[in-house]
Amino acid sequence: MKNLWRDRRVVGSLVITLVLLLLMVWTSDSGRPYGRLERFWVELTAPLGRVLDDFGERTGGTVEYLLKYPTLVEENVELRGRLTELETLEADLEFLERENRYLVDLLELEGRMPVDTIPASVYSRSPGNWTREVMIDRGSVHGVAFGDVVVAPGGLVGRVLSTTAQTARVMLITSSDSGLGVQVASSGDAGGAEGQLLFEGRIRVTMFSPDARVSRGDLLVTSEFGEAYPAGIPVGRVLGVEIDESGLIREVWLTPTADMDRLSTILVLEGPIRGRINWSEISGAFESDEPPSREGDSP
Amino acid sequence: MSGPPPIALWVSVVLLVMALLLQVTLLPGMTPAGVRPDLLLAVLLCIGVLNGIGVETAILGLSAGFAADFLAGYLIGLNAFLLLGSVLVADRVLQSFTRSNVVILFGVVVTLNFFSELIRAVAVRLSGMELGPVHVVALISATSALYTGLAAALLYYFMGKYLSIQEPVWGWERGARR
Structure with missing residues (x-):
C-alpha cells in the first residue's frame, strides 16, 4: 500500500480526478456567471x-x-x-x-334543340387529300337521312351525304365542295362559303356586297337564304378580310367554331328544318353576336 | 433464296393496320397545311422492297386498299386499285435497278404517290365534287408525294434495322422470291 502511494502516476491521477471533480461541482450551477x-x-x-x-x-x-x-x-x-x-x-x-x-x-x-336529334360517334375520317368527310355510327335505321344537318357544341359541322343501315357519311363544311350561304351575325350581310383543300380547317367566304360590314373576330352563321341548312347556326369566326384589286369582291377567311380536329360525338338534326335556329338560346354562347331583327321576322 | 422473308407476314399485316388506323384517325388533324401522306403506300412499298415484291405484296396491297375504301365509304375500289397498281408498277420499275438504296425507294414512292393522288383527284372530280383550281390539285399531289416519300425513307430505315429478321431480299433482283 505504501508503495502504491509512492507511485507518482497513481497520485497524479488521483489529484487530476479530484481537481476535475471540484471543477465539475464548481461549474454545476448552470445559472452561475x-x-x-x-x-x-x-x-x-x-x-x-x-x-x-x-x-x-x-x-x-x-x-x-x-x-x-x-x-x-x-x-x-x-x-x-x-x-x-x-x-x-x-x-x-x-x-x-x-x-x-x-x-x-x-x-x-x-x-x-328545338328539333329531334340523333347523337352519333365519329369512327373514321376520309383518308385521302380530296375530301373532308367523316363516317358516323348511325344510319338509316336510326333515322339518319340524306341532307340531315350535323352540329357539334361549337356550331355547324356539315351534312349527311349518304347512309347505310348502320352508318352515314358526313361532308364537313371545310370540304371544298361544301357551298353554303352564310351571313355576318352582327350586321346580317350575306355571302357564300366554301372549304379549302389546302390549309384544311379554313373556310373562304365571298361576300355578296363589297360594302359588307365584317371585321376580324366577327361570327358568321348560316344564312336564311340557303336551302341546305337552317339559318342561325354558327359557322365560323373571321380570321381576316381581303378585298380584291377591283375593289368589288370582299373575301373573308373563317375558322370553324366547331372543333373539326376533335370531332368525337356529334348531333344529327333529324329531317328537313325550315326557319331559324336560335343558337344563342340553345347554347348560351354568341349572345352578343345575334343578327339584328329583320322586317317580317317578328311574330 | 430460302428461309422466311425479312419482314414476317404478321408484322406486315400489323404495320399496314397501324398505318390504316393512323390514316383515318390521327393524321387528318396533324398534317401541315392539311395535306396527308399515303402511309399505306409507304408501308407497302417498304415491305415490298425488303421482302421482294411478289404475289404476297400485291395481295397485301389489294386488301389494305379495300380496307381504306370501306373506311372512307365512297369510291370503293379506288384505293385498292391504286395500291395494287402501285405495287405492280414498282415491281416493273425496280427490276431495272440491280441494287436498292433509300434514294431509289424515295424516288419511286414520290412518283407513284404523285400520280396516285392525281388519279384520285380525277376520280373524285368525276364523281361530281368540286376540287378547285388545277394548280392547287397539283400542289397538293406534289406535297403529299413528298411527305409519303419521306415517310417511306424513314420506315425503310426503321424496318430494315429493327423489324427485319434477315438480310433484305432486294426485291427488284430478277426472280427473287417468286
Whole structure:
C-alpha cells in the first residue's frame, strides 16, 4: 500500500480526478456567471467548436449518404416510375376532362334543340387529300337521312351525304365542295362559303356586297337564304378580310367554331328544318353576336 | 433464296393496320397545311422492297386498299386499285435497278404517290365534287408525294434495322422470291 502511494502516476491521477471533480461541482450551477478564465477559454475554443461541428455534420451526412446509397438508388428508380405514372395519369385526366366538357356541352345542346336529334360517334375520317368527310355510327335505321344537318357544341359541322343501315357519311363544311350561304351575325350581310383543300380547317367566304360590314373576330352563321341548312347556326369566326384589286369582291377567311380536329360525338338534326335556329338560346354562347331583327321576322 | 422473308407476314399485316388506323384517325388533324401522306403506300412499298415484291405484296396491297375504301365509304375500289397498281408498277420499275438504296425507294414512292393522288383527284372530280383550281390539285399531289416519300425513307430505315429478321431480299433482283 505504501508503495502504491509512492507511485507518482497513481497520485497524479488521483489529484487530476479530484481537481476535475471540484471543477465539475464548481461549474454545476448552470445559472452561475462565467469567471474571467472561463470566459477566455470559451471564447478561445468557440471557433474551433464551430469548425468541428461543421466537419462532424458533413462527415456524418456523407457517411449517412454512403450508407443509404443503395436504398436511395432504389427509391430514385421507384420515384421516377411513380412520376411517369402520375404524368400519364395527368394526361389521361386532362383528356377525360376535355371529353367530359365536350359531352356535357353536347348533352345541353341536345336537350335544348328545338328539333329531334340523333347523337352519333365519329369512327373514321376520309383518308385521302380530296375530301373532308367523316363516317358516323348511325344510319338509316336510326333515322339518319340524306341532307340531315350535323352540329357539334361549337356550331355547324356539315351534312349527311349518304347512309347505310348502320352508318352515314358526313361532308364537313371545310370540304371544298361544301357551298353554303352564310351571313355576318352582327350586321346580317350575306355571302357564300366554301372549304379549302389546302390549309384544311379554313373556310373562304365571298361576300355578296363589297360594302359588307365584317371585321376580324366577327361570327358568321348560316344564312336564311340557303336551302341546305337552317339559318342561325354558327359557322365560323373571321380570321381576316381581303378585298380584291377591283375593289368589288370582299373575301373573308373563317375558322370553324366547331372543333373539326376533335370531332368525337356529334348531333344529327333529324329531317328537313325550315326557319331559324336560335343558337344563342340553345347554347348560351354568341349572345352578343345575334343578327339584328329583320322586317317580317317578328311574330 | 430460302428461309422466311425479312419482314414476317404478321408484322406486315400489323404495320399496314397501324398505318390504316393512323390514316383515318390521327393524321387528318396533324398534317401541315392539311395535306396527308399515303402511309399505306409507304408501308407497302417498304415491305415490298425488303421482302421482294411478289404475289404476297400485291395481295397485301389489294386488301389494305379495300380496307381504306370501306373506311372512307365512297369510291370503293379506288384505293385498292391504286395500291395494287402501285405495287405492280414498282415491281416493273425496280427490276431495272440491280441494287436498292433509300434514294431509289424515295424516288419511286414520290412518283407513284404523285400520280396516285392525281388519279384520285380525277376520280373524285368525276364523281361530281368540286376540287378547285388545277394548280392547287397539283400542289397538293406534289406535297403529299413528298411527305409519303419521306415517310417511306424513314420506315425503310426503321424496318430494315429493327423489324427485319434477315438480310433484305432486294426485291427488284430478277426472280427473287417468286
